[in-house]
Amino acid sequence: MTLVQETPFRFRIERQGPMRVPGVVFAARELVPQVAGDKALEQVANVATLPGIVRASYAMPDVHWGYGFPIGGVAATDVEAGGVISPGGVGFDISCGVRLLAAGMDRDPPASGMRRLMDILGDTVPRGLGPGGLWELSGRAQLEKILVAGAGYAVEHGHGVPRDLERCEDRGALAGADPSQVGQRAADRGLKQVGSLGSANHFLEVQAVDRVYDAETATAFGLHQGQVCVMIHCGSRGLGHQVCTDHVRVMDQSLRAYGIHLPDRQLACVPVVSPPGRAYLGAMAAAANYARANRQLLTQAARRAFAAAGVGLDLVYDVSHNIAKIESHDVDGVSRQLCVHRKGATRALPPGHPDLPADLTRAGQPVMVPGTMGTASYVMVGTVGNDAFWSSAHGAGRVWSRHQALRRVRGEQLGGELEAHGIAVRPVSWRALAEEAPDAYKDVDAVATATEGAGLARRVVRLVPLGVVKG
């Protein structure tokens, strides 16, 4: 696979064979060997063969290998021109995303206070595999209310304040959810997991603003130098996973009926306007709303922990980085309805976009780029001139597999090193900590630099970790 450099941070995979559009990879030159080194580039080219794809198959600067689509992949298909929807372009963890909360306190709290805060968070934030959430639902009927109304249903029940919803993508609920397309097995798994982090790279971190790049936008976001924040990264748990599993199976069996030929079976897809396409999108929206309610419940757990110290938490923004959405975009001068798949990619609306909350219209959309528990995370902002359907990077991106990380890192030792650097860790297990070692990831500073250089989003603030609750 050859990459042709177009600009300092933009590379092209020329259209060839069954590719319908070129591939476009946003990366710094030093990130390219890591990108080319795994199978992600092949996946970018494979995605370019999907029926109805427009403009290009995109890869964000944190791209790495995933199921069918690369993680860090963006692809839009034209709904009225046979465009397809592919669950592999969303990912197993439907509407996995990040939420940032701004605390009414500045950094350097007394060490004892920080320890106490982390102890409360460690004791009260459900995490790890399997059931166990903050909100046990009464049954499927109540679950379906969450599947339709998302974070709004949680807030209605006292789990949050109305302002929270103004700072959620889609106001906390994606339209078009169809609970009847969520199977009983998925629903059963979902009943006991609302308000739980899950495992792997999911976390709740206490962070501090360590550097401000754009003071005006930071102020608009409610952030300033030294401020304490809480970042929550989680998704739709077993419910989303089961929805993906169930609908991939149906699509895999439907490929022939729709005359779709693919270079990789994991790209299983059907036309958006087909019955199985509509069924998946309805189930996907339901799972997305479950993920938003999940982050809303975890927000309340963080608020209770901070309230013990008399500190409040305001929502800065909540955004998904695993989702497909029907959006209007200009394609060759014509407004088209597109199905935009963002898998490990964050929507990044520019200033002035009508879908922004009123008080962020001038600033643009906050774009969270979580790094690792030992390095940093960024808050960026959407910019005009982003041709990847207003999409941006979503994190550092792995370079070591979990298996490699386990071979190279001792969790207990890593925990000691982090504590020695002033980062309090509350992991579910030493093994889980080792898998998520900072060395297993790309350099998030380089990813943020490349993201800005590529014109996808601009840096607003850099956050450093003070305490980590890990699934």
Added chain:
DNA sequence: ATGTGC
């Protein structure tokens, strides 16, 4: 990502 496997 995931009660980590048909």
